[in-house]
Amino acid sequence: MESTMNELGNAASVLDIDPKTAVGGGVEDVYGEDFATEDQLITPWTVSVASGYSLLRDPRHNKGLAFTEKERDAHYLSGLLPPVVLSQQLQEKKLMNSIRQYQLPIQKYMAMMELEERNERLFYKLLIDNVEELLPVVYTPTVGEACQKYGSIFRRPQGLYISLKEKGRVLDVLKNWPERSIQVIVVTDGERILGLGDLGCQGMGIPVGKLSLYTALGGIRPSACLPITIDVGTNNEKLLNDEFYIGLKQKRATGQEYSELLHEFMSAVKQCYGEKVLIQFEDFANHNAFELLAKYRTSHLVFNDDIQGTASVVLSGVVSALRVLGGSLADHKFLFLGAGEAGTGIAELIALEMSKRTNTPLEECRKRIYLVDSKGLIVKSRFESLQHFKQPWAHDHEPVKTLLEAVNALKPTVLIGASGMGKTFTKEVVEAMSSFNERPLIMALSNPTSQAECTAEEAYSWSKGKAIFASGSPFDPVEYEGKVFVPGQGNNAYIFPGFGLGVVMSGAIRVHDDMLLAASEALAEQVTDAEYEKGLIYPPFSKIRKISAEIAAKVAAKAYELGLASRLPRPANLVKYAESCMYSPVYRNYR
Ligand SMILES: O=C([O-])CC(=O)C(=O)O
Numbered sequence: 001m002e003s004t005m006n007e008l009g010n011a012a013s014v015l016d017i018d019p020k021t022a023v024g025g026g027v028e029d030v031y032g033e034d035f036a037t038e039d040q041l042i043t044p045w046t047v048s049v050a051s052g053y054s055l056l057r058d059p060r061h062n063k064g065l066a067f068t069e070k071e072r073d074a075h076y077l078s079g080l081l082p083p084v085v086l087s088q089q090l091q092e093k094k095l096m097n098s099i100r101q102y103q104l105p106i107q108k109y110m111a112m113m114e115l116e117e118r119n120e121r122l123f124y125k126l127l128i129d130n131v132e133e134l135l136p137v138v139y140t141p142t143v144g145e146a147c148q149k150y151g152s153i154f155r156r157p158q159g160l161y162i163s164l165k166e167k168g169r170v171l172d173v174l175k176n177w178p179e180r181s182i183q184v185i186v187v188t189d190g191e192r193i194l195g196l197g198d199l200g201c202q203g204m205g206i207p208v209g210k211l212s213l214y215t216a217l218g219g220i221r222p223s224a225c226l227p228i229t230i231d232v233g234t235n236n237e238k239l240l241n242d243e244f245y246i247g248l249k250q251k252r253a254t255g256q257e258y259s260e261l262l263h264e265f266m267s268a269v270k271q272c273y274g275e276k277v278l279i280q281f282e283d284f285a286n287h288n289a290f291e292l293l294a295k296y297r298t299s300h301l302v303f304n305d306d307i308q309g310t311a312s313v314v315l316s317g318v319v320s321a322l323r324v325l326g327g328s329l330a331d332h333k334f335l336f337l338g339a340g341e342a343g344t345g346i347a348e349l350i351a352l353e354m355s356k357r358t359n360t361p362l363e364e365c366r367k368r369i370y371l372v373d374s375k376g377l378i379v380k381s382r383f384e385s386l387q388h389f390k391q392p393w394a395h396d397h398e399p400v401k402t403l404l405e406a407v408n409a410l411k412p413t414v415l416i417g418a419s420g421m422g423k424t425f426t427k428e429v430v431e432a433m434s435s436f437n438e439r440p441l442i443m444a445l446s447n448p449t450s451q452a453e454c455t456a457e458e459a460y461s462w463s464k465g466k467a468i469f470a471s472g473s474p475f476d477p478v479e480y481e482g483k484v485f486v487p488g489q490g491n492n493a494y495i496f497p498g499f500g501l502g503v504v505m506s507g508a509i510r511v512h513d514d515m516l517l518a519a520s521e522a523l524a525e526q527v528t529d530a531e532y533e534k535g536l537i538y539p540p541f542s543k544i545r546k547i548s549a550e551i552a553a554k555v556a557a558k559a560y561e562l563g564l565a566s567r568l569p570r571p572a573n574l575v576k577y578a579e580s581c582m583y584s585p586v587y588r589n590y591r
């Protein structure tokens with residue numbers, strides 16, 4: 001049986017039935033021995049699959065009213081369910097009806113979390129089939145509110161908590177997680193949750209949300225995903241004084257105490273899950289994010305979503321926009337508000353791509369890109385006082401205090417907001433951008449919606465319909481002077497699920513910047529001519545599974561080319577292979 005399992009452990013031919021076959025009938029019965037065998041192979045100490053009442057309580061295998069008569073007989077379910085048998089489609093319809101009745105996004109979020117706790121496949125079926133409607137519920141912006149309220153809405157652990165209390169025995173804690181064949185870990189320390197700041201242990205909502213997208217958008221099977229929150233305390237006074245706060249009630253540990261815990265964690269992960277588990281760093285504060293990436297990128301399979309994932313998706317949007325803006329990448333001038341993980345990460349990837357395209361030294365390309373931080377434009381005279389990740393962006397220019405002054409002085413063609421601060425692209429800024437650009441590209445990337453540098457409506461109305469606009473969190477289409485403008489969502493959710501799939505399916509042992517460029521290119525290629533004509537620079541999320549397979553294939557191809565892929569032989573058709581690896585939420589038939 002092991003030989004039938006593909007690299008992702010989906011055991012496609014035996015366990016994870018192709019939905020096409022499943023719909024067409026003639027489905028192989030798979031529940032029972034085979035299943036127990038797989039569980040034993042992967043997690044020898046977990047109990048084999050339940051039956052009867054405990055089967056209904058097991059979210060991974062529960063099908064609720066969709067259990068057939070035969071299954072009810074075979075698995076001691078008779079009488080535990082009312083007589084009716086519903087199809088998964090009807091269950092889905094019923095749940096979407098009920099979710100749509102909630103007024104508040106947080107209620108929808110909680111309904112989705114409850115569904116995941118009850119019936120995992122149905123949760124993913126809903127999310128995949130209604131991705132545009134439900135992404136804002138399980139992800140930004142609602143996930144931000146969920147993290148703020150996580151203490152009060154906490155019902156059940158959805159991931160692992162590793163706190164300072166566990167220092168010295170992190171490996172033991174990892175072993176408490178019931179799954180053994182983990183492929184992707186998303187880890188945060190909660191210090192910079194979206195643009196909402198330090199939410200401490202309550203940041204757990206982010207790894208949970210990101211990993212549900214790994215499954216829904218990228219097809220990584222849920223049991224291979226592990227959300228982790230590292231709790232070293234919080235400096236958020238409100239949380240420290242909140243009786244329902246779920247984390248350590250102490251100020252953040254820093255320095256040696258912090259790095260020792262992180263190091264123990266990184267080593268324990270390797271020991272517990274091997275070399276090929278992808279560790280995604282998420283929502284760490286700037287100083288730690290850069291340091292952790294630099295420290296572990298040569299020894300572990302690590303990826304920072306805020307630095308690298310965001311960079312890849314934004315580069316893709318910029319490249320797409322060139323079709324409308326005209327000129328090549330190097331013909332444009334970029335101005336950023338925000339010089340943290342996202343700002344400098346995007347700037348660097350744009351410079352790298354420019355350098356490759358024009359065969360110009362990276363240093364030269366960086367000169368087309370300017371960044372403004374809280375102290376004004378980053379210029380040479382500030383060099384000594386700059387954090388190291390800002391130093392490459394200290395250009396020869398006189399000091400400039402504000403964003404508006406920088407816009408007027410530099411006349412950029414592209415304005416990118418990665419500041420974590422809402423309402424910073426003012427009317428004057430947008431008007432200035434539109435005064436010297438036929439079509440200014442304006443990206444307000446900070447999340448959640450409250451932190452967006454400007455809204456879609458502001459961008460279109462202040463620019464009198466000239467702006468090409470994208471944001472990090474979703475905005476509805478805007479009607480301006482009788483014309484409908486559809487904003488793009490430049491969110492790393494386009495990239496990380498497919499990127500992770502590509503890494504995992506090729507057995508990549510390291511992440512290389514060229515793999516991020518490959519992902520970016522793959523995404524840009526997915527925008528159709530018809531979509532360009534509508535002014536879109538990103539394809540719709542409704543196509544995301546196909547997009548993820550294309551991204552995965554390009555990323556895997558690059559990993560093979562660079563000699564970083566360990567899965568041999570290389571599959572001939574990587575797109576087909578990616579698709580065959582993807583988790584399907586369609587119910588399986590149980591013997
Ligand atoms: O989570 C998101 O929507 C994008 C992201 O990584 C962030 O804002 O930190």
Ligand SMILES: [Mg+2]
Nearest residue numbers: 194282283306
């Ligand atoms: Mg993030």
